[in-house]
Amino acid sequence: MLGMVAQRLGWAVFTMVIIALAVFLGLEAMPGDACTVHLGRGASDAALATCRARLNLSDPALYRFFTWAQHLLTEFDLGNSVQRGKPITEIVSWRLRNTIILAGTATALGVPLAIVLGVLTGIYRDSVLDVSVSAFSMFLMTIPEFISGTLLIFIFAIGLGWTSGIVTLSYKAPFWDMMVVSFLPAVTLSFILVAHIARMTRASMIEAMQSDFVLMARLKNVPRRQIIWRHALPNALLPTISVIGLTVAWLLGGVVIVESVFNYPGLGRLAVNAVSDQDLPLVQAIALLFGAIYTLVNLSADLLSITLNPKLRGQRQ
Amino acid sequence: MSAALISLRVLGPAGLIGLSICLLHLGFALLGPVFVLSDPAAQNAQVMLKAPSVAHWFGTDRLGRDMFARTILGGREAMFIATLSTFFAMLWGGILGVFLGLVGRWPDAVLMRVIDAMMSIPWVLMVMLFIAIFGTGMASLIPVLSFSYGLSVVYLARAATLSFVAEDFIWAAKARGHSPLHIVTTELLPNVQTSLAVQGAMQWSWIFLGVSSLSFLGMGVMPPTPDWGQMIADGRGVMQLAPWVVFWPMLALSSLVIGVNLFVDALARNFGIDRALPLQKYIAT
Amino acid sequence: MSTPPPFLAVDALTVRVTSNSKSGKVILDGITLAVDQGSALGIAGESGSGKSTLLLAMMGVLREGLMQTSGDLHLQGEKILGLGDDALCTARRGTLAFIAQNTSTALTPNHKISTQMDEALRLNTPLPKPQRNDRATDLLNQVMLPDAVAILAKYPHELSGGQAQRVAIAMALASNPKCLMMDEPTTGLDVTTQATILDLLIHLQKTMGLGLICVSHDLGVLAKLCTQIGVMQAGKLVELGPKAQLLGHPKHDYTKTLLAAVPRLSTPIPPPKAARGPEVLRVSNLSLSYKSAQKRGWPWQKAKPHFALKNAGFMLHQAEVLAIVGESGSGKSTLLRAIAGMADWQQGSISYMGPKGQSIALGPLKSRRLSDLAAVQMIFQNPQSSLNPKQSVLQILAQPLRLYFPQTLSDLAARAAALCASVRLDTSYLPRFPPQLSGGERQRIAIARALCAKPKILLCDEVTTALDVSVQATVLALLRDVTVQEQSAILFVSHDLAVVRMIADRIIVMKNGEIVEMGSVAEICETPKHAYTKNLLAAVLDTNM
Numbered sequence A: 001m002l003g004m005v006a007q008r009l010g011w012a013v014f015t016m017v018i019i020a021l022a023v024f025l026g027l028e029a030m031p032g033d034a035c036t037v038h039l040g041r042g043a044s045d046a047a048l049a050t051c052r053a054r055l056n057l058s059d060p061a062l063y064r065f066f067t068w069a070q071h072l073l074t075e076f077d078l079g080n081s082v083q084r085g086k087p088i089t090e091i092v093s094w095r096l097r098n099t100i101i102l103a104g105t106a107t108a109l110g111v112p113l114a115i116v117l118g119v120l121t122g123i124y125r126d127s128v129l130d131v132s133v134s135a136f137s138m139f140l141m142t143i144p145e146f147i148s149g150t151l152l153i154f155i156f157a158i159g160l161g162w163t164s165g166i167v168t169l170s171y172k173a174p175f176w177d178m179m180v181v182s183f184l185p186a187v188t189l190s191f192i193l194v195a196h197i198a199r200m201t202r203a204s205m206i207e208a209m210q211s212d213f214v215l216m217a218r219l220k221n222v223p224r225r226q227i228i229w230r231h232a233l234p235n236a237l238l239p240t241i242s243v244i245g246l247t248v249a250w251l252l253g254g255v256v257i258v259e260s261v262f263n264y265p266g267l268g269r270l271a272v273n274a275v276s277d278q279d280l281p282l283v284q285a286i287a288l289l290f291g292a293i294y295t296l297v298n299l300s301a302d303l304l305s306i307t308l309n310p311k312l313r314g315q316r317q
Numbered sequence B: 001m002s003a004a005l006i007s008l009r010v011l012g013p014a015g016l017i018g019l020s021i022c023l024l025h026l027g028f029a030l031l032g033p034v035f036v037l038s039d040p041a042a043q044n045a046q047v048m049l050k051a052p053s054v055a056h057w058f059g060t061d062r063l064g065r066d067m068f069a070r071t072i073l074g075g076r077e078a079m080f081i082a083t084l085s086t087f088f089a090m091l092w093g094g095i096l097g098v099f100l101g102l103v104g105r106w107p108d109a110v111l112m113r114v115i116d117a118m119m120s121i122p123w124v125l126m127v128m129l130f131i132a133i134f135g136t137g138m139a140s141l142i143p144v145l146s147f148s149y150g151l152s153v154v155y156l157a158r159a160a161t162l163s164f165v166a167e168d169f170i171w172a173a174k175a176r177g178h179s180p181l182h183i184v185t186t187e188l189l190p191n192v193q194t195s196l197a198v199q200g201a202m203q204w205s206w207i208f209l210g211v212s213s214l215s216f217l218g219m220g221v222m223p224p225t226p227d228w229g230q231m232i233a234d235g236r237g238v239m240q241l242a243p244w245v246v247f248w249p250m251l252a253l254s255s256l257v258i259g260v261n262l263f264v265d266a267l268a269r270n271f272g273i274d275r276a277l278p279l280q281k282y283i284a285t
Numbered sequence C: 001m002s003t004p005p006p007f008l009a010v011d012a013l014t015v016r017v018t019s020n021s022k023s024g025k026v027i028l029d030g031i032t033l034a035v036d037q038g039s040a041l042g043i044a045g046e047s048g049s050g051k052s053t054l055l056l057a058m059m060g061v062l063r064e065g066l067m068q069t070s071g072d073l074h075l076q077g078e079k080i081l082g083l084g085d086d087a088l089c090t091a092r093r094g095t096l097a098f099i100a101q102n103t104s105t106a107l108t109p110n111h112k113i114s115t116q117m118d119e120a121l122r123l124n125t126p127l128p129k130p131q132r133n134d135r136a137t138d139l140l141n142q143v144m145l146p147d148a149v150a151i152l153a154k155y156p157h158e159l160s161g162g163q164a165q166r167v168a169i170a171m172a173l174a175s176n177p178k179c180l181m182m183d184e185p186t187t188g189l190d191v192t193t194q195a196t197i198l199d200l201l202i203h204l205q206k207t208m209g210l211g212l213i214c215v216s217h218d219l220g221v222l223a224k225l226c227t228q229i230g231v232m233q234a235g236k237l238v239e240l241g242p243k244a245q246l247l248g249h250p251k252h253d254y255t256k257t258l259l260a261a262v263p264r265l266s267t268p269i270p271p272p273k274a275a276r277g278p279e280v281l282r283v284s285n286l287s288l289s290y291k292s293a294q295k296r297g298w299p300w301q302k303a304k305p306h307f308a309l310k311n312a313g314f315m316l317h318q319a320e321v322l323a324i325v326g327e328s329g330s331g332k333s334t335l336l337r338a339i340a341g342m343a344d345w346q347q348g349s350i351s352y353m354g355p356k357g358q359s360i361a362l363g364p365l366k367s368r369r370l371s372d373l374a375a376v377q378m379i380f381q382n383p384q385s386s387l388n389p390k391q392s393v394l395q396i397l398a399q400p401l402r403l404y405f406p407q408t409l410s411d412l413a414a415r416a417a418a419l420c421a422s423v424r425l426d427t428s429y430l431p432r433f434p435p436q437l438s439g440g441e442r443q444r445i446a447i448a449r450a451l452c453a454k455p456k457i458l459l460c461d462e463v464t465t466a467l468d469v470s471v472q473a474t475v476l477a478l479l480r481d482v483t484v485q486e487q488s489a490i491l492f493v494s495h496d497l498a499v500v501r502m503i504a505d506r507i508i509v510m511k512n513g514e515i516v517e518m519g520s521v522a523e524i525c526e527t528p529k530h531a532y533t534k535n536l537l538a539a540v541l542d543t544n545m
Helices: A002-028 A034-039 A045-055 A061-075 A088-123 A128-142 A145-159 A175-181 A183-209 A212-219 A224-262 A267-277 A280-308 B002-035 B067-073 B076-103 B105-120 B123-134 B138-165 B168-176 B180-217 B228-238 B244-270 C051-058 C085-092 C113-124 C129-142 C148-152 C161-173 C191-208 C219-225 C243-248 C253-261 C332-340 C370-375 C393-404 C409-422 C439-451 C469-486 C497-501 C521-526 C531-539
Strands: C008-017 C026-035 C040-045 C066-075 C096-099 C179-183 C211-216 C228-233 C236-242 C279-290 C306-317 C321-325 C347-353 C359-362 C376-379 C457-461 C489-494 C506-511 C514-520
Touching: A002 A061, A002 A280, A002 B105, A034 A045, A088 A128, A088 A175, A088 A183, A088 A224, A088 A267, A088 A280, A128 A183, A128 B244, A145 A183, A145 A224, A145 B180, A145 B228, A145 B244, A175 A183, A183 A224, A212 A224, A224 A267, A224 A280, A224 B123, A224 B180, A267 A280, A267 B123, A280 B105, A280 B123, B002 B067, B002 B076, B002 B244, B067 B228, B067 B244, B076 B105, B076 B138, B076 B180, B105 B138, B123 B138, B123 B180, B138 B180, B168 B180, B168 C376, B168 C393, B180 B228, B180 B244, B228 B244, C008 C051, C026 C051, C026 C066, C026 C236, C040 C051, C040 C219, C051 C066, C051 C179, C051 C211, C096 C161, C113 C129, C113 C148, C113 C161, C129 C148, C129 C161, C161 C179, C161 C191, C179 C191, C191 C219, C191 C531, C211 C219, C219 C228, C219 C243, C228 C243, C228 C253, C236 C243, C236 C253, C253 C469, C279 C332, C279 C489, C306 C332, C306 C347, C306 C489, C306 C514, C321 C332, C321 C469, C321 C497, C332 C376, C332 C457, C332 C489, C370 C376, C370 C393, C376 C439, C393 C409, C393 C439, C409 C439, C439 C469, C457 C469, C469 C489, C489 C497, C497 C521, C506 C521, C506 C531, C514 C521, C514 C531
Parallel strands: C040 C211, C040 C228, C096 C179, C179 C211, C321 C489, C321 C506, C376 C457, C457 C489
Antiparallel strands: C008 C026, C008 C066, C228 C236, C279 C306, C279 C347, C347 C359, C506 C514
């Protein structure tokens, strides 16, 4: 098993390197550079020159990539933002925390609920619960986040007045305040999460309940409750772990839109601003961060799946 | 009459509703400019935020534009971008996926890792990166959307190919000496085409939602062309005063997406494809 | 004083598919039989006969979608179909125990064997925890698994087929049942393991006075285990009686067909062909190791090769049927695949006789010319996956026809019809699709497809293993005819010596990648020399009394 774990880690590192290369060097291939993008076509040569000097753009691309990578790995330094002039690490760190709070809340809300719903609808197939959950989750899956977010604001903020809807906190606000404020956006994010995971868990549960070993357990006089919890469920959940990982990682995409809807001070909203400012180094850094989080989440899901699967645990590979 | 009955049995009532909604929207998109007489971009300071009335069936928005015209015509450009992007995504993703599934071994392992890495960057960010450099507009949206969504098509096409590659009839064809191209077109394709078609329809709905989301963020379909996502972003601020400004585009967008989903679900069920089964990540080990 | 009720009584039981209780498909049709305590009943039948459904019904369970529409089933005088879960468990506890067909999937994958044994003991006996551990070890010893401690610590996927089957028997014995219910107890096991399991069951029956109800498609297994045998066809019990009577003097036509189709060691071997034709295939010193089967560690670790074939060599003559017999892992399928070009070999050579009598060397698939490919055609084991489900029979036959003999469309249809006729299928089959055909029909189309190329050599990879016994006989007869009509040679791979006897001229016996014995059918079957061949012969089960 250790071999498999090491193999997965190795591939994760490889993935990170590819992301970094793509994000950094992929843009080198395109016309212009960070300065022309930022300052626009009408920029004077002098302005361009100063900008370029600041960013050391005269050095060859590969060299710049390696210095950048070296700075990143040894000092956690992501370079400087073209627009704001400040080090990117500073700009990004608070907002990273906020986005993690948001994604974490959405996951903590969504995943357990989805699993419970999936298991229940899988066991009580074609019941009223099953049909209504299926219809509702289909509805949830198809509505984009910006619509569901706007609707939630309409209902809870404008209609009921429970929350303020749009977030007005500063990005440096304390942990708990940020947590409270992340609730409504997290619910928006979790809609699609719950719909997908519940549906998949249901299918997995149905397959497990129809399997040979569940029939055998029945014939062995195992009571129904024990069959469900000890025999069917663990085997049904195992294949879903990696897909849950994928879905959670997908959350990162939805985060950008949800943060814009709610004006939540996270990486997503920062990215949107960076694009309008045409601040290329900042956008690159955010893309890299997202890629890293995605890889990490998937890696954890994979490793969890390996440790829990008795077939893979004992293998020498 | 018999055609209607056949389609009812094939699709079921839900699927039929879905199909009708899709056809309705298609009608609006194609024929809209013919029968919508008012200009969706015409601003009129005197009728800002007016409730629905005889003059303006759906009301007006905060710049005095007619909501009816904007709603009927608001899907055109997004649907057009989605259609072209889906086509290119399925094309390049399908070809690469089938190729990787058949070839296997190290090209498969390495390329899948690279694709994995590319998929780690959320599509939104990839599109935004692209737009940051090249600006907005169809010419930049279609390529980057085709690339980004094509990545998941590679996964699907590869998985579909792998599920058949081990079947004896493929081996039999190889052993007979048929060329790989012949095997793909004659043996493989008839077996995977229905699930690929279902996937294509789903990709379309996702890309369409993606374009609308981008329009919401101000990066997709740009004014003066009307777009539902754009309209919702515009009208958010005055939602309380004038709910019709967001209501109509929301209704239009949701109905289209639900319609596509109902229709595709019914088709998938009919062809025996279970869309809920987990997409196992085919990581080469 | 009234006679005590029989142990198990089935009374005109009818079970249908629930979708439409009046006209749903009938799975069991008015089954009536009675079993006494301690007796051994066997139920024979082919796929679709309903025997597995009957066995499960005897346990009080009907699969989802099935419904009892009339008749009844009594266990020790009480009804058991339709009972609630608790009542059913009480009725079964200490009375009936079940052994599933495919034990590797019947054991819960995430529980160790110790957990599963403990569960069986906890729910079916009043023993407290410490005594349960001892009892589990006892039970495993009873089923001839001496290193019980090691087995208890393992997970189901770590056990071999034979070990898993014995664990299943041990778990069934845990509740001290009066009767064991078995569904195909030895299918999927190696011939030698089969014999061990059957001996074990007979031993248990004698020492513990256990009753047995056994369901199988293999009449040989039932002949060895049971005293009473019943035959089922399409949901009906067509005949039921004592073993000697049923096997020696069958009354019903279906029973007669079934018995006639079972390959036996006692049927006379067809006389050897007068003259041997010229040599069409020569394999010399063939050695093959699979790279992908090696354990992959770190890239710099040198992988140890695992040889699937070691120095195999033989000759095949025109119009001859050469059978290759061995268990799984013997290398017989690998040999076939190498000749077909689907596997690369490291040492040795394969050559066949060309049209002008010259010897042409065969290499891997890529290097073969069209004429080479046409000369060697393969037929696969699994009729489900060897035909493209989206192609009609005509299209399936058209592929090779167009590839090897480019011709006009009308010619194509005529040729396809002729090929169908040669496998005894009429032209109505041409527009049909594989999912609409039975296993036997599909296999015949596969043979027709192979014949399209007018091959010199036909490679048959376990082509009758997946077929019902009655269909098997037809396909074997067909293949024998093909050798005569087309003068093709056949390489017939199988694990079953009795089947091979019905069709082969010569036999090769393989074990662990090596050829251990080679000779004519008479030589191998009557005067075997190698110890392994003798084992194989001894393990073949006969229906003769």
